[in-house]
Amino acid sequence: MNTLLRKAAIEYLKTNARSSTHAATAGGHGGGFKLWKKMTFFVAFPAVGLGMLNAYLAHQEHAHAERPEFKPYDFLRIRSKRFPWGDGQKSLFHNPHVNALPSGYEH
Structure with missing residues (x-):
């Protein structure tokens, strides 16, 4: 058995x-390759394109907005140690239009 x-x-x-x-x-x-090829060209690529268009239009809408008023709060922008590049006050991805230094925005 x-x-x-x-x-x-x-x-x-x-x-x-x-x-x-x-x-x-x-x-x-059984033809699955053709299905995925069609889905890539007719669904995936247009979806990526629409997402890119949406991000671009949203960025253009907020590109000219005024930056908020600087408020020197003690708990924000704490620098217990200097950054190892530049003057030591700016982060690696510092943007002078958006990111404030401890003393205020750059002009």
Whole structure:
């Protein structure tokens, strides 16, 4: 009985291995390549383009907004140690129009 089950299991594994390897070959995917190619060109690329357009228009809308008034709060812009570049007050990605120094905005 044990050998009969073992032979049945081996035969089952052989048949499944053959069918799964056949599905992974070039002709066994049933046209899935064409579907994904069409989805890439007609869904993915337009979605990325619309996202880029949305980001650009949102940036243009807020590009000319006034910066907020500087308030010298003690807990903001704490410099316990100088930055290792430049004058030591500006962060690595410092933007003088948006980021204030501890003493105020640059002019």
